Amino acid sequence: MRLTVFWQRMAEHFGPGYAEMFARDHVMSELGGRTVNEALEAGWAAKEVWQVVCSVMDVPRERR
Incomplete structure (x- = not known):
């Protein structure tokens, strides 16, 4: 998946403004205690x- 597609899906699901905030601020243990931005920067x-x-x-299957 290209990063452009990733960010498009994030914006479609969360809305453009919240997608950026979520990616910057929401720490997930499933990403090794990282945010989305940190995981991407770390090479995920x-x-x-x-x-x-x-x-x-819980993103609906049709949006995955």
Whole structure:
């Protein structure tokens, strides 16, 4: 998954403003105690991060 697709899906699910805030501020143990931004910067694949977000935030299957 390309980062552009990842950010598009984040914006579609959370809304553009909240997606940025969520990615910056929400720490998830499933990402090793990192935020979305930190996980991406640490080299996690966008697809892996998106799967974690979907699982933690109960994103509907049709949006995954």
